[in-house]
Amino acid sequence: MGRLFQFFYTYRSFFTFLGFEVICIWLVIQNNQYQSSKYFNTSNEVAANIISTSSNVKEYFGLSDLNNGLAAENARLREIVVQQQKILLENRLSKIDSTKLKSFTYTSAKVVNNSVSLSKNYITINKGSDDGVAPGMAVISEKGIVGKVKTVSRHFSVVISVLNVNEQVSSLIKSANYLSTTQWDGIDPQFVDLKYVPRHVKLRLNDTIVTSGYNAVFPEGILVGVVTEFDLKKEALFYDVRVKLTQDFAQLSYVDVIKSVLKVEKDSIENLTIKK
Amino acid sequence: MNRSIIVHLFSFVFYTLVQALILKNLAIFNLAFCFLYVLFLLSLPVDTNPLLLMAMAFLMGIVIDTFYDSLGLHASTMVLIAYLRNPWLALITPQSGYEVGAAPSLRYNGIQWFLVYSIPLIFLHHFVLFYVEASSFNIFLHTFFKVILSTLFTLIAILIVQFMSGSRARI
Structure with a gap:
C-alpha cells in the first residue's frame, strides 16, 4: 500500500495532468451537446455584462x-x-384566421458578441428568459437565417450560429421545390454547402434557397441564400452545391428571435405517431 | 513573494480581458488568430510548482472558454502546455542555469533562447486547440494553415509585449 502511495506521489504531476484533462474532455463533450452547461458561457451574467459594455x-x-x-x-x-x-x-x-397569424411571435434583440472565424461559432444576444426566449427558438435577421438558441440566462442568450459545423438547417430549393440540408463546411463564412440534392433535380445558378419549415424551428420561407456554384461529379449521388448566405454574419447587429407558438403542439402529435 | 502574487493576479485579469474584449474580435483573413493569454503561463517563474501551474492554467482556460463559448477547449490545451512547460524548461536550461524565482523572459535570457522556449509550446497549444475545435481532420489543410499563421501572429504579439515590459521581466 505504501509503495502504491509512493508511486502516486512520484508521478503526482502526471496524475494531476490526467485529472485536469479528463475534466476538460468531459466538458468539451458536454458543451458539444445541444443542451449544455448553464454557467460557463457568454450568457453568464458577469461575462455578458463585460461583453455588452464593450459592444456598446x-x-x-x-x-x-x-x-x-x-x-x-x-x-x-x-x-x-x-x-x-x-x-x-x-x-x-x-x-x-388566428392560427395562421399567431403561429410565430417575434422578439427583437441586439447582438452583443459574435464570431465568424472559428469552426463552431456562437452569437450572444441581449434578450433572455425574462423576455420569453427559450432554448430551441429560431433566430433570424431581416436578411435571412442566423441560428438557433442554445442556452439562456435571465437577460442574455447564446445562439448556435448557422456558421457552426455541427448545425444543419432543413431547407428548400425554391424553384425546384426540393428538400435539402444546409450545413457550413467551416472555411468561408460567406458560403454554406447544400447537401443531399440528388442527381435528378434541375439546379440553376442563382436559385433561391429558403427554410423548409419542416422542423418547426424556423418558419417556412426564411431566406438562406442563393446558389453560386454547383457541380455534379460523375459517380456522385448528390450535387456539390455552394450557397452564398444573404446575411453577412460579420455585419450582424440586430436579430429577431422567433417563438413558434404551435411547436409544442406539432411535436407532441408527431411524437404520438412515432410511438405508435 | 506577496508583491509577485499581486502582479500575477493583475496580469491574469489583464490577459483575460485583452483576450476576451480585443483579440477575440481580431482574425486576419479569418485565418490568423492571436492567443496572447498563453504568455501568462509562459512567463510564470521557472520554479513554479507544476501542480499550481496546472491549476492556474485550468482556471485561466475556463475563464477564456466562458468568453469563447467553448467550454473545456482552451482549458485542456492550457493544462497540456502547463504540464509540458517545466520539463521543457529543464531540457533547455542555459549553461549558467536559472536564478531562483526568475521568470523565463526575452530580456533576461535573450531572444534566441526565448524563441526556442516559446515556439514549440505555442505551436502545440494552437495545434491541439484548432484540431479539437474543428473536431475532425476533414479540413486538415485549412486547419493546419490556421495553426501556422496563428502561431506566427501570437508569437509576434508575445515578442512585442516582451519588448515593452522590460522592467517587469525579473519579477
Whole structure:
C-alpha cells in the first residue's frame, strides 16, 4: 500500500495532468451537446455584462451603416403594411384566421458578441428568459437565417450560429421545390454547402434557397441564400452545391428571435405517431 | 513573494480581458488568430510548482472558454502546455542555469533562447486547440494553415509585449 502511495506521489504531476484533462474532455463533450452547461458561457451574467459594455462602445463605429439598414427595413415593412391593408380592404376580411397569424411571435434583440472565424461559432444576444426566449427558438435577421438558441440566462442568450459545423438547417430549393440540408463546411463564412440534392433535380445558378419549415424551428420561407456554384461529379449521388448566405454574419447587429407558438403542439402529435 | 502574487493576479485579469474584449474580435483573413493569454503561463517563474501551474492554467482556460463559448477547449490545451512547460524548461536550461524565482523572459535570457522556449509550446497549444475545435481532420489543410499563421501572429504579439515590459521581466 505504501509503495502504491509512493508511486502516486512520484508521478503526482502526471496524475494531476490526467485529472485536469479528463475534466476538460468531459466538458468539451458536454458543451458539444445541444443542451449544455448553464454557467460557463457568454450568457453568464458577469461575462455578458463585460461583453455588452464593450459592444456598446463598438456600436458607435457602425452607427451609420446600422441606421441605413434599419431605414431600409422600415421602408420595406411600411410597403408590406400598405399592401396588406389594401388586400384586407379589397377582400373585406373582418375575421382573420388566428392560427395562421399567431403561429410565430417575434422578439427583437441586439447582438452583443459574435464570431465568424472559428469552426463552431456562437452569437450572444441581449434578450433572455425574462423576455420569453427559450432554448430551441429560431433566430433570424431581416436578411435571412442566423441560428438557433442554445442556452439562456435571465437577460442574455447564446445562439448556435448557422456558421457552426455541427448545425444543419432543413431547407428548400425554391424553384425546384426540393428538400435539402444546409450545413457550413467551416472555411468561408460567406458560403454554406447544400447537401443531399440528388442527381435528378434541375439546379440553376442563382436559385433561391429558403427554410423548409419542416422542423418547426424556423418558419417556412426564411431566406438562406442563393446558389453560386454547383457541380455534379460523375459517380456522385448528390450535387456539390455552394450557397452564398444573404446575411453577412460579420455585419450582424440586430436579430429577431422567433417563438413558434404551435411547436409544442406539432411535436407532441408527431411524437404520438412515432410511438405508435 | 506577496508583491509577485499581486502582479500575477493583475496580469491574469489583464490577459483575460485583452483576450476576451480585443483579440477575440481580431482574425486576419479569418485565418490568423492571436492567443496572447498563453504568455501568462509562459512567463510564470521557472520554479513554479507544476501542480499550481496546472491549476492556474485550468482556471485561466475556463475563464477564456466562458468568453469563447467553448467550454473545456482552451482549458485542456492550457493544462497540456502547463504540464509540458517545466520539463521543457529543464531540457533547455542555459549553461549558467536559472536564478531562483526568475521568470523565463526575452530580456533576461535573450531572444534566441526565448524563441526556442516559446515556439514549440505555442505551436502545440494552437495545434491541439484548432484540431479539437474543428473536431475532425476533414479540413486538415485549412486547419493546419490556421495553426501556422496563428502561431506566427501570437508569437509576434508575445515578442512585442516582451519588448515593452522590460522592467517587469525579473519579477
